[in-house]
Amino acid sequence: MSIEIKNISKQFGDFKALDNINLEVASGELLALLGPSGCGKTSLLRVIAGLETPDNGQILFHGEDTTDTHVRERQVGFVFQHYALFRHMTVFENVAFGLRVRPKKTRPSDAEIRKKVHRLLELVQLDWLADRFPAQLSGGQRQRIALARALAVEPRVLLLDEPFGALDTKVRKELRRWLRRLHDEIHVTSVFVTHDQEEALEVADRVVVMNKGQIEQIGTPSQVYDTPASPFVYQFLGDINLFHSRVHDGWAEVAGARIAATDSPDAAKATIYVRPHEIDLSRVASEAAIAGKITHVRLLGSTVRLEVDVADHDAVEVELTRERYAEGEWKVGEAVWLNPRDAKVYTGL
Amino acid sequence: MAGATNVHRSIVTTEAPWVRYTLTAIALLLIGLFLVVPLFTVFYEALKKGWALYFEAMIEPDALSAIKLTLIAAAISVPLNLVFGVAAAWAIAKFDFRGKSVLITLIDLPFAVSPVVAGLIYVLMFGAQGWWGPWLMDHDIKIIFAIPGIVLATVFVTFPFIARELIPLMEAQGSEEEQAAMTLGASGFQTFWRVTLPNIKWGLLYGVILANARAMGEFGAVSVVSGHIRGETNTLPLHVEILYNEYNFVGAFACASLLALLALVTLAAKSFVEWRAEQQEAAARRDAVE
Numbered sequence: 001m002s003i004e005i006k007n008i009s010k011q012f013g014d015f016k017a018l019d020n021i022n023l024e025v026a027s028g029e030l031l032a033l034l035g036p037s038g039c040g041k042t043s044l045l046r047v048i049a050g051l052e053t054p055d056n057g058q059i060l061f062h063g064e065d066t067t068d069t070h071v072r073e074r075q076v077g078f079v080f081q082h083y084a085l086f087r088h089m090t091v092f093e094n095v096a097f098g099l100r101v102r103p104k105k106t107r108p109s110d111a112e113i114r115k116k117v118h119r120l121l122e123l124v125q126l127d128w129l130a131d132r133f134p135a136q137l138s139g140g141q142r143q144r145i146a147l148a149r150a151l152a153v154e155p156r157v158l159l160l161d162e163p164f165g166a167l168d169t170k171v172r173k174e175l176r177r178w179l180r181r182l183h184d185e186i187h188v189t190s191v192f193v194t195h196d197q198e199e200a201l202e203v204a205d206r207v208v209v210m211n212k213g214q215i216e217q218i219g220t221p222s223q224v225y226d227t228p229a230s231p232f233v234y235q236f237l238g239d240i241n242l243f244h245s246r247v248h249d250g251w252a253e254v255a256g257a258r259i260a261a262t263d264s265p266d267a268a269k270a271t272i273y274v275r276p277h278e279i280d281l282s283r284v285a286s287e288a289a290i291a292g293k294i295t296h297v298r299l300l301g302s303t304v305r306l307e308v309d310v311a312d313h314d315a316v317e318v319e320l321t322r323e324r325y326a327e328g329e330w331k332v333g334e335a336v337w338l339n340p341r342d343a344k345v346y347t348g349l
Numbered sequence: 350m351a352g353a354t355n356v357h358r359s360i361v362t363t364e365a366p367w368v369r370y371t372l373t374a375i376a377l378l379l380i381g382l383f384l385v386v387p388l389f390t391v392f393y394e395a396l397k398k399g400w401a402l403y404f405e406a407m408i409e410p411d412a413l414s415a416i417k418l419t420l421i422a423a424a425i426s427v428p429l430n431l432v433f434g435v436a437a438a439w440a441i442a443k444f445d446f447r448g449k450s451v452l453i454t455l456i457d458l459p460f461a462v463s464p465v466v467a468g469l470i471y472v473l474m475f476g477a478q479g480w481w482g483p484w485l486m487d488h489d490i491k492i493i494f495a496i497p498g499i500v501l502a503t504v505f506v507t508f509p510f511i512a513r514e515l516i517p518l519m520e521a522q523g524s525e526e527e528q529a530a531m532t533l534g535a536s537g538f539q540t541f542w543r544v545t546l547p548n549i550k551w552g553l554l555y556g557v558i559l560a561n562a563r564a565m566g567e568f569g570a571v572s573v574v575s576g577h578i579r580g581e582t583n584t585l586p587l588h589v590e591i592l593y594n595e596y597n598f599v600g601a602f603a604c605a606s607l608l609a610l611l612a613l614v615t616l617a618a619k620s621f622v623e624w625r626a627e628q629q630e631a632a633a634r635r636d637a638v639e
Contacts, residue, residue: 098533
């Protein structure tokens, strides 16, 4: 089931949550809405679900206008960040709820409900928890039950609002891989909201980066990461170092180093982004290298972070693998040259 | 996990033993003087001249009629408040709308207004000299000095109990479960019946018990609108006052002991409900893996 979002706007008081959003979700796709808090991603998801009504625009499911369809009839599966399981019902009854509230005509028999619920619990690998209450489950288990409950009504689309946001890092990583495998298995069109770029890049077929109620970029994980459409996308998808400069004859100068800025108009203000792991350290000066001095070294598991002071600019962060760091024998207080392997120059900001 | 009775207290928030014992002694003394001794006196005075007279005072026709009227007033006002309280709490806790704080203040009004004033309001509106008095008289409808007035006054004074009990509870629970129910296709009624109500049942029961106790025990507001017609518009508290003023101490205390018994039963029921609610919560917490 494809979803088409046309010119959707939504305002809360003075706050513009969604500003003319246009987006298409292909049938069977797993799409991530990524952005900082307050960017409108959750509002967009809730508008798709029918939990919020847009001020303008249309939502189409498979070409059919559902903008005015009540959430009850929209047949969406919605998974909440804090699970929203019915606390007074067992896991079994939670999953069965969507079937039990159907009108008599379409309601399956008790035996069918039992069969279906157990099949779903097997799908989320929690069949053995059927008689427990939600409070007796761990966070990861609760979210899997919430997913089974949403799938029980055979939704046309599955919407997940920060589904792993309330879980600790390790469980979160496990669960998102599990979600990806599950999606490959059942292929229901899914949209999930996250503020975690790693999660979006790892799980989604396509990523929609949002900021201030607007879409900044739509693309596959590698597209948005490798060719960010805007400075915002660049800095949101990973750590960055930022330099301010001006363009002269196709070059921008940063602390004595020249960085290529072809296609940029002369004398334009330039903002230059470099990712910490895309900088090489050297003890030999060169034209494209920035001079600096190492002030801090921090070991972070498999990587090492060095802070380098650069004249007239903010301190630069450099990330090296453990091996590269050991090979270079870098010391605090040492003068070094920074060679950006890749730098993005944005002008006219 | 430590139980509720076995809480470890930090040394910094504890006082010296003599302070603790003195405070406890003062509290116990006051409770004894103002609560236990009067309660004992009620039963002592009621039974002073033997069980025979005690029961006679209670099955006397005027007393029976007072008991009946009290039960009628409670039987009408408690369900009315139940419906209103749930509706008001639902509206306030689950929706945002203009004038919400005004509604909350209005719900509290009966707590703030003296019951006598509450009774007078109804006399001014429905009494013979009141706004609608002549119209009501023309149509032969009696409200003041009749059962409808008593019920109205009782409804007024018990108005806040259930809503006040439910609003914080429902606000704390939020509306995510209701939203989840809606996305699963449940209608508004199904959502309320299957999701909201089970989540608030203990709070609701607690509110009903308190409202019932107040409905049966109310004196001030009912006294103003009742007219004290024996065997007709006397509720139990009013009947006690009349008997006492006539120096019929056994009768007065016998009826008073009924009210006192009602209070004791209410307290027991209230403690039971609190205990059950706590038990369920504790069980949920104890079993939680996280």
